Amino acid sequence: MRDVAIIGVGATKFGELWNKSFRSLGIEAGMKAIEDANLSGDEIDGLFIGNMSAGRFINQQHVDALIADYSGMVTNHIPATRVEAGGASGGVAFREAVMAVASGIHNTVMVGGAEKMTDLDDASINSVMDATADAEWEAGMGITLASNYAMIARRMIHDHIATREEIAAVSVNSHFHGALNPGAQFRKAVPIETVLKSGAVATPLGMFDCAPISDGAAAIILCPLEEAKKHTDSYVKVSAVAQASDTLALFQRDCITEFKATQAAAARAYEMAGITARDINVAEIHDDYTVAGIMAMQDLGIYKTGEAGKAFLNEETHFDAGNVAVNTSGGLKARGYPIGAAGVAQIVELTEQLRNSAEVRQVKDAKYGLAQSAGGNGSAVTVSILEVI
């Protein structure tokens, strides 16, 4: 197996981008990444796309070919592959691309993540998102992702794993960083009272506990590590790409305050990278709901059960706190959550941090970055580790 490096990244601004189409977003992110990698498009020999449901959001299947086509890469008839794993679509696309280069079958590839959600009305959007729950045993009975996470939050509070305030602090942390990221959907820090008093979505979770509906795209260029220097001095090594699954329905699990898929993927990732949770300096985690952020930090082994919420509340997760910096991009909550783009955008942020190009939100001397991306209620999770060498 060959080692793989990231040699370029790019992302659009995330937000309600009424005047941009799915295809224009994909191209914008891709062109930025190509330019960042000092490549021309015809040096790329493969394309991997994370996209959750263009089939339902914009009535377009087969977006693999669409993006190859509109980015001009179709002139070389390069293979283009779309993967979907609910909210983990981008994380899975990244892993597929790394395996393709590691195998030697591909050499220089682009990973893109894109979603255009705001062309539908809110009810239809939520119906698509809830289709990542079990259609027969959950969604078909009226369960939504939000209500599942609300049950998790209630159990977490009941079991003294986190207080309501600690759960809310995950949102405060993401908004704090979102204010520092020019590409974020919400560029405003919010006090904890705003989160606690926000309109109910599924109690105890309110509007500010939930990531927004967004449009956006992100892209990454990969090549074999040994060729990275030819293209750029500021490359980053991909030290691990791990993935795990769990039951689709929440009720089928023994415990709902932890995600076994995150735990399994993290264990595989640490082993692959030859490190432990203690080595991580900066982490991008899947905070589609605040409570998921608490679970992620505990399931990744970065904090013990009962400790993650305190860390968020005490602002130990800030980029400049000297601990593990969490969601310096603004996370899904404040940077925005164009579903298929989210997992790719996490890698973009980690790359910026590890090569010291994160500007006002730069984490000092970060060597290891970790991204955790989740689909459904933790039914599919990817954990990737990047490393400065």
Place this chain on the structure above:
Amino acid sequence: MRDVAIIGVGATKFGELWNKSFRSLGIEAGMKAIEDANLSGDEIDGLFIGNMSAGRFINQQHVDALIADYSGMVTNHIPATRVEAGGASGGVAFREAVMAVASGIHNTVMVGGAEKMTDLDDASINSVMDATADAEWEAGMGITLASNYAMIARRMIHDHIATREEIAAVSVNSHFHGALNPGAQFRKAVPIETVLKSGAVATPLGMFDCAPISDGAAAIILCPLEEAKKHTDSYVKVSAVAQASDTLALFQRDCITEFKATQAAAARAYEMAGITARDINVAEIHDDYTVAGIMAMQDLGIYKTGEAGKAFLNEETHFDAGNVAVNTSGGLKARGYPIGAAGVAQIVELTEQLRNSAEVRQVKDAKYGLAQSAGGNGSAVTVSILEVI
């Protein structure tokens, strides 16, 4: 890069399976493949699923986790990945799985393809399928996949590449073989008059020029070639997995009577396998429309332009004709076309042929098998080559 082998295959019967669910079909095919490979489910460390649109057909995204869950493989939290490339979804899933084993990141993996289409009404089904055409410039204007293929057929007849009868003969060939395959949706040979006189879909193409709407699933088990003997004596080597893209919209191409994506994927596959088109003994090709079958045989280089139609009409493509046997499974036309399963089922058929377990439709002494799977109007094409060693 490690060499990869197929050690087990399985498929459900294809058809209008009113009494079976998406999940039950997936499990049936998977269990057959596991049994065929003499494995237990917990020896599998990865799952790759080809599925076009469960999100629209059965309101279920995230079928990667669903299948891992319902097959029991979720107990080991194995990575499960869904890929989509329109009609090529199964072919692309197979390629992703081969790369995963070749890279060394995975060892023993299952590739599944599944689609449950008949839960929707016909108009809705066609709307999903036409979403593989360009939503903005084709489908949005009223173009369908069938009408695009009808234009291709007209041009082909006009340019004397094939006659109407030769195009119809592709269907006759598939039905001839479907009658010999117990798992086929249509087990009845048809005379050419039946095809020519069938009700118009998009003239000149009639009902018998078009693959049916189907439910079904297929599965394959892969492992490193060097470990194959541990499991079975009748394994098959994967000698090439290639893929290529083309413009999503047909009108953007210089020529519509050939698919450049098939040509590009075939050239890459022959190079990877170290063979030429002359070495192929048995081929499974993507005959979602009869005219696509003519194009496939020519674009693969097995026949020269203008010759493929004659071969079908003269029955040179029959399993026992001593030439390249084509669609011995019954092809998409007669075996059936559950979209995401089609590309995987092609590999199942080739494996049966190469290991001499194809019973009454057995091709004699086949060494090389080729599968060609296409999405949209040839916007994504995979070409895989299997080999007896």
